[in-house]
Amino acid sequence: MKQYHTNINKRSRFTLTPEPDPAAAEHLAPFEPGQIKSRVEAALTIQNDFFPCFDWTFPPPITQRQTGTLSPGELFQAPSAVPGRYSLYLHIPYCATLCKFCYYPVMPGRAADEMDDYVGHLLQEMALYADVLADRKCESVYIGGGTPTYLHERQLTALFEALQRHFAFTPDAEITIESAPGTIPDAKLALLRQLGVNRLSYGIQTLDTDLLADLNRSYSVPAALRELEAAVATIGNVNIDTMYGFEGESDRALLDTLEQFVSLGIPCVSIYSLDGQRCERERVRFAPSQDPMFDRKLVIFRAARAYLHEQGFTPVLQNIFLKPDRASYRHQLRRWENLPLVALGMGSMGYAPRRLYQNHLSLKNYYAAVEAGQLPIVESEPLTAELEIAREMVSQLRFTQVDLARVRDKYGVDVGAVFEDLIDALVELGYVERRGDVIRLTNAAEPYNNIIPMLFAPNRFKEVIFALPEEYRENFPLPAVLANVGATQSRPIRAARP
Numbered sequence: 001m002k003q004y005h006t007n008i009n010k011r012s013r014f015t016l017t018p019e020p021d022p023a024a025a026e027h028l029a030p031f032e033p034g035q036i037k038s039r040v041e042a043a044l045t046i047q048n049d050f051f052p053c054f055d056w057t058f059p060p061p062i063t064q065r066q067t068g069t070l071s072p073g074e075l076f077q078a079p080s081a082v083p084g085r086y087s088l089y090l091h092i093p094y095c096a097t098l099c100k101f102c103y104y105p106v107m108p109g110r111a112a113d114e115m116d117d118y119v120g121h122l123l124q125e126m127a128l129y130a131d132v133l134a135d136r137k138c139e140s141v142y143i144g145g146g147t148p149t150y151l152h153e154r155q156l157t158a159l160f161e162a163l164q165r166h167f168a169f170t171p172d173a174e175i176t177i178e179s180a181p182g183t184i185p186d187a188k189l190a191l192l193r194q195l196g197v198n199r200l201s202y203g204i205q206t207l208d209t210d211l212l213a214d215l216n217r218s219y220s221v222p223a224a225l226r227e228l229e230a231a232v233a234t235i236g237n238v239n240i241d242t243m244y245g246f247e248g249e250s251d252r253a254l255l256d257t258l259e260q261f262v263s264l265g266i267p268c269v270s271i272y273s274l275d276g277q278r279c280e281r282e283r284v285r286f287a288p289s290q291d292p293m294f295d296r297k298l299v300i301f302r303a304a305r306a307y308l309h310e311q312g313f314t315p316v317l318q319n320i321f322l323k324p325d326r327a328s329y330r331h332q333l334r335r336w337e338n339l340p341l342v343a344l345g346m347g348s349m350g351y352a353p354r355r356l357y358q359n360h361l362s363l364k365n366y367y368a369a370v371e372a373g374q375l376p377i378v379e380s381e382p383l384t385a386e387l388e389i390a391r392e393m394v395s396q397l398r399f400t401q402v403d404l405a406r407v408r409d410k411y412g413v414d415v416g417a418v419f420e421d422l423i424d425a426l427v428e429l430g431y432v433e434r435r436g437d438v439i440r441l442t443n444a445a446e447p448y449n450n451i452i453p454m455l456f457a458p459n460r461f462k463e464v465i466f467a468l469p470e471e472y473r474e475n476f477p478l479p480a481v482l483a484n485v486g487a488t489q490s491r492p493i494r495a496a497r498p
């Protein structure tokens with residue numbers, strides 16, 4: 001009996017919870033000194049997986065999630081890794097038009113009254129959280145989409161007034177809104193500033209006009225650059241999203257685009273590799289992801305990274321670069337410190353203490369839940385204390401670096417000692433460099449950067465891998481590597497916190 005969805009891909013989950021495999025203990029038997037290095041060396045082979053994978057997450061989407069909603073009290077009952085603090089994400093699913101490559105849950109070209117209705121429901125959802133969060137402070141808000149600045153001024157005003165009414169903020173809270181060309185005339189920009197927005201993320205993707213036409217992004221490049229210049233003057237803390245890896249893209253397209261943004265004084269740049277697999281919504285497949293542009297993307301990405309480094313940008317995530325004195329990126333970074341993230345809106349994904357959760361993906365179900373006075377949660381995944389620590393360590397290593405001393409001080413677990421042999425093996429193989437307590441992936445690890453951090457998953461979590469169908473374990477890069485490497489802990493993980 002197949003235990004997985006026929007169209008399994010990076011986001012799919014198994015339809016049945018796998019039975020524990022009685023042989024798991026044998027596969028995860030303690031290793032001899034030196035054995036782990038040869039196992040890692042043999043298991044890692046280039047798989048042409050996506051680079052850098054756009055939607056990488058830990059824990060990986062292997063086991064089934066729990067369906068059904070939870071009360072606010074249930075959602076926040078576990079101890080928080082960052083007591084007294086949280087952040088907010090609001091999803092606005094509206095855009096002017098639908099771009100060819102985009103697979104976000106968005107609804108293009110909708111009328112004002114439909115958006116009024118959605119904003120009304122968001123306000124009701126906020127109210128559901130107000131009591132449980134009353135004695136905690138919000139340290140960042142991220143309004144994403146879609147294109148939130150496609151909302152009308154009165155709708156934006158209503159949203160911000162409700163945020164102020166329902167939540168308490170730290171004095172330096174980072175408030176980000178996503179935007180796209182043609183949606184922030186000067187008056188709206190001034191309003192956003194007045195409402196408290198102190199970071200703007202502008203999705204422009206490329207300045208190559210031929211590419212833009214092919215992507216169904218029909219704006220004038222000079223007009224977009226003028227809008228962006230005004231945003232830098234008004235808000236200052238501005239990020240631009242760029243993309244690469246399109247068919248027919250010239251070798252220099254990304255570099256030419258970046259040069260123009262640098263000359264405009266943009267202080268933060270995100271560069272995304274096109275994830276084409278996810279755009280093919282209708283394609284049914286059971287096969288590992290293979291990116292035909294893998295090698296070319298590595299070349300383009302390395303050239304862009306070198307250029308941004310020369311221009312004084314610092315990487316804050318693997319693909320996000322900023323000038324630290326002129327830009328911030330706190331909201332996203334704090335996610336990997338296990339800061340609770342309250343998800344508002346259709347399809348939003350959140351993190352309550354030790355629980356990942358997601359809201360309904362259909363507008364109808366989202367509205368029905370909110371109208372019934374329930375949190376519109378469709379599914380969630382509780383994490384053990386061990387997995388929460390691993391989430392922080394694994395995600396930080398994947399995205400730039402992890403400070404083992406900080407993790408030890410925060411959770412009372414010496415993760416450097418727990419994974420001592422694995423770290424030594426990865427350092428000897430040249431995939432990780434270590435400076436004091438800080439470890440980071442080297443450039444040699446790039447082809448495996450979706451997988452090497454996963455080796456730091458707790459042994460107990462890896463037991464699930466051995467219960468997966470053999471077909472999946474043999475053919476998909478992540479389960480194949482984890483199964484072949486086996487145990488990676490030198491010592492048990494014992495969390496100091498309950």
Ligand SMILES: C[S@@+](CC[C@H](N)C(=O)[O-])C[C@H]1O[C@@H](n2cnc3c(N)ncnc32)[C@H](O)[C@@H]1O
Pocket residue numbers: 054095101102103104144145146147178179180181202203204205241242243272273274275276278279
């Ligand atoms: C939620 S979108 C919102 C930004 C804005 N609406 C815009 O026009 O770009 C955030 C970013 O995800 C990236 N993105 C969207 N689809 C993608 C895909 N298929 N592969 C890689 N990156 C993608 C784009 O860079 C986009 O700016």
Ligand code: SF4
Pocket residue numbers: 094095096097098099102103104106145146147180203
């Ligand atoms: S890329 Fe941005 S503007 Fe285009 S459809 Fe996606 S969210 Fe909307």
